[in-house]
Amino acid sequence: MPILTEAEKLQLCLERDRLLCSSEFARSPTMSKLLRYLVDHKLQEENTPLTAYSVAVDALGRDDSFDTQIDSYPRVQIGRLRRMLDHFYLREKSESRLFIPYHHYEIILGPNESDREGENVAIDSEQLGGEPVVSSIKTEPPNRGHAGTSRMPTVSRSHVLMILAAIAFLAIAVTYFLQKTDSVTATKIAYPAVVVKTTEGIIDSSSRAKLEMIHSHLVGALEKFDQVRIFDEDADPTQSSRSSQYLLETSNLNDAANRIQLRLVNSATREVIWSSRIETMDSQKRDADLDRAVIAIAGPYGKIAQHELSKYRVDFTPGYPCLLQFHQYMRYQDSALLEPVLQCMDASAQQYPNDSYLMSMVAVAKNLSERFGLPDEIEGYGKDFALRAAKLDNDSASATFAVAQSAFLEGDCRKGVAWGERAVSLNPLNSRIMGYLGMYMLACNMPEGEAYSTRALKMDANADQVVAATVALQKLRRGDAKGAQELSSKYMDSVPGAAPGLEISYILSSAMLGQKEEARKAWRLLAKRSGFPETADPADVLGRWIANPNLVRELESDFRKAKLF
Numbered sequence: 176m177p178i179l180t181e182a183e184k185l186q187l188c189l190e191r192d193r194l195l196c197s198s199e200f201a202r203s204p205t206m207s208k209l210l211r212y213l214v215d216h217k218l219q220e221e222n223t224p225l226t227a228y229s230v231a232v233d234a235l236g237r238d239d240s241f242d243t244q245i246d247s248y249p250r251v252q253i254g255r256l257r258r259m260l261d262h263f264y265l266r267e268k269s270e271s272r273l274f275i276p277y278h279h280y281e282i283i284l285g286p287n288e289s290d291r292e293g294e295n296v297a298i299d300s301e302q303l304g305g306e307p308v309v310s311s312i313k314t315e316p317p318n319r320g321h322a323g324t325s326r327m328p329t330v331s332r333s334h335v336l337m338i339l340a341a342i343a344f345l346a347i348a349v350t351y352f353l354q355k356t357d358s359v360t361a362t363k364i365a366y367p368a369v370v371v372k373t374t375e376g377i378i379d380s381s382s383r384a385k386l387e388m389i390h391s392h393l394v395g396a397l398e399k400f401d402q403v404r405i406f407d408e409d410a411d412p413t414q415s416s417r418s419s420q421y422l423l424e425t426s427n428l429n430d431a432a433n434r435i436q437l438r439l440v441n442s443a444t445r446e447v448i449w450s451s452r453i454e455t456m457d458s459q460k461r462d463a464d465l466d467r468a469v470i471a472i473a474g475p476y477g478k479i480a481q482h483e484l485s486k487y488r489v490d491f492t493p494g495y496p497c498l499l500q501f502h503q504y505m506r507y508q509d510s511a512l513l514e515p516v517l518q519c520m521d522a523s524a525q526q527y528p529n530d531s532y533l534m535s536m537v538a539v540a541k542n543l544s545e546r547f548g549l550p551d552e553i554e555g556y557g558k559d560f561a562l563r564a565a566k567l568d569n570d571s572a573s574a575t576f577a578v579a580q581s582a583f584l585e586g587d588c589r590k591g592v593a594w595g596e597r598a599v600s601l602n603p604l605n606s607r608i609m610g611y612l613g614m615y616m617l618a619c620n621m622p623e624g625e626a627y628s629t630r631a632l633k634m635d636a637n638a639d640q641v642v643a644a645t646v647a648l649q650k651l652r653r654g655d656a657k658g659a660q661e662l663s664s665k666y667m668d669s670v671p672g673a674a675p676g677l678e679i680s681y682i683l684s685s686a687m688l689g690q691k692e693e694a695r696k697a698w699r700l701l702a703k704r705s706g707f708p709e710t711a712d713p714a715d716v717l718g719r720w721i722a723n724p725n726l727v728r729e730l731e732s733d734f735r736k737a738k739l740f
Contacts, residue, residue: 178220187214187284190273197267199259202368202406206256209234213256213275213282225280246384251391253280262570364494364530365418367479369397369472370406370442374425374435382432385455386425389435392462393423396469399602401532401573402480402498403473418495419486421448421479423472428452437468439478449478467634470604475502476637491519493526494533501536505607506639508675517544517552524555534564535577542584546722557581572602579612588619599627606635610642617645618723625649640666644676651684651733660684675701675720679730686737695739710740 179187191214194200200207212234216225231237231249243249257275264272264287272287373390397405404418420442428434433456439449449472453464472478483499490496497519504512520540527533538560541553561581564574579594595612602608610631616624628646631638643666650659663681667674678701685694699709705719713734717727 179218183284184218186271187217187273190269190271190284193267193269194260194263194273197263199263202404203259205235205252206259209252209256210282213280214273217282227280230280245381246387248384248387248391249280251387255391255394265569362527362529364498364527364533366402366404366495367419367421367483368404368406369421369423369479371397371423372425374427379430379432382427382430385432386427386435389425389455389461389465392465393425393437393469396466396604397423397473399572399604400469400473401535401571402475419443419483439472441482448482466604470606470635474605474635474637475607476506476635491515493519493523497523498533498536501540505539506637508640513543513547514549514552516540517549521553524553524560528563529567531564531568531571531574534560534567535571535573538564538577538581542580557584570601572598572605572608575601576608576612580615583615583619588616588621591615591619592621604634606631606638606642609634610638610645614642614645617649618726640674641676644674644680647677647680647684651680651687656684656687660688675705679717679720682739683730683733683737686739691739694737698739 191210194210195207200210209230212230213225227243227249228241230253231241231243231246232239235249235252237248253275257277260273260275269287271284274283274285275281276283371390371394374386394405397403422438422440422442424438424440426436426438428436434452434454436450436452438447440447451464451468451471453461453468455461470477474480480499480502483495484503487496487499491500497516500512501516501520503509504516517540520537523533524537537553537555538557541555541557541560544550544552545557558581561574561577564571564577568574575594576598579591579598582588582594583591592612595608595615598608599605599612610628613624613626613628613631616627625646628642628649631642632646643662647659647662650656650662659680663677663684667677667681678697682694682697682701685691685697695709702709702711702716705711705716707716707719712731714727714731717730717734721727721730
């Protein structure tokens with residue numbers, strides 16, 4: 176192993192400390208410990224290469240009996256650290272960065288070329304919705320001056336001392352700033368924090384390996400959701416006083432770990448909010464069940480959101496409470512919520528302009544305000560909010576889909592699909608993104624969009640009602656009146672208020688099945704709620720709820736064929 180120069184050692188330490196001060200590593204003690212271990216090993220310049228066993232025992236706290244042949248824990252954690260490094264350096268621009276080459280455990284220093292070689296999305300504010308450009312990440316660029324392979328320019332001792340003095344001064348300044356933060360208004364939204372705990376006390380190495388794979392799967396899936404913050408199992412859930420904290424605990428129900436129980440617990444009260452048993456014998460079924468558990472916990476209408484909403488029932492405070500109310504509106508389309516939601520989203524955008532997830536939701540809210548004739552409720556343009564969200568975090572599924580939605584609304588279906596499919600790849604468990612992508616594709620006369628919307632309904636029982644209505648109408652178009660009626664009825668029963676899209680599909684499917692009196696009864700209720708008599712022109716009633724004139728004309732034709740009156 177080549178000897179490092181003093182300048183290279185200093186740069187390694189600087190990059191390590193910069194990473195450890197970031198929010199991602201601050202909430203992940205295990206990743207912080209692993210990063211320190213890898214850098215320390217590099218600085219010691221030992222000739223012995225790192226192995227999975229040494230990483231597991233020396234860095235991750237496993238005992239001497241650890242078996243790398245049956246336990247992939249160190250490889251999983253190294254992979255997780257590699258992704259965290261890639262994500263950090265995509266966001267934080269610098270000349271140098273730390274790499275972990277694939278199939279290796281050694282950490283190396285090299286140039287940060289994320290602008291050209293990272294998996295990045297090219298966003299051009301002059302040309303919205305340009306197809307996302309993805310290029311491969313070169314973890315170890317050849318012949319680019321990595322530490323240990325070539326020399327960096329010589330730095331004099333006086334320059335090194337000056338840098339160290341600057342670091343010391345910066346540390347003092349940061350300490351002073353942190354002591355004063357109690358009096359400063361919060362600039363970050365207090366999203367709920369989830370600490371994913373591993374099962375302790377497992378002696379059998381095979382069972383332990385299985386449980387660690389489950390833990391890694393849960394963490395990876397949960398981290399894809401923007402509206403929760405995931406902490407490492409060693410983190411202190413009480414470290415943030417402003418946000419709620421939850422524990423996701425795994426209990427082993429037998430010695431072979433063939434059955435486990437997941438529990439979502441309020442860390443403050445120890446109240447069990449949700450639990451589920453999962454069989455682990457079949458790995459494919461196990462992973463599917465784990466995905467469903469993650470959706471049930473962290474989805475826009477999941478258990479955490481529902482629990483938080485019980486605390487912010489009629490709270491339109493800017494930030495997280497407002498986002499909860501916005502999600503409620505999106506789910507149920509309650510017109511009474513629209514104006515206060517738009518107002519608090521506008522206030523949230525002004526107070527938290529650097530929150531990517533919020534910006535993506537404000538883009539949707541702005542589009543709603545224009546659709547319902549309230550353009551002045553939110554200052555700015557939906558397209559600009561979407562672009563800002565993607566620039567703040569180009570790995571966010573919600574931000575990426577905000578750009579897709581803006582492209583669809585401008586009539587550019589090809590670019591909308593390109594961005595939408597990338598959003599789905601970033602988080603394939605987000606039913607809202609999946610369902611709305613399908614809706615937009617169907618509006619673009621792309622029949623394959625139905626598969627996306629149908630999948631959203633299958634994977635999330637709490638999917639938006641407009642997605643269910645879209646799938647029901649598609650069934651009706653194919654002549655499956657029975658399927659359309661059953662789907663509409665199922666979701667109408669779960670909606671506390673009005674569900675015009677579902678009611679329309681229910682009326683038409685009932686009429687097609689010959690149940691004219693049932694269809695007339697539902698029509699009377701819909702017309703009355705729309706402010707029209709039952710003899711009103713269908714176009715007037717439909718136009719009250721549907722913004723797309725082409726869809727209104729199609730449905731009007733269907734209503735006339737139904738001959739309800």
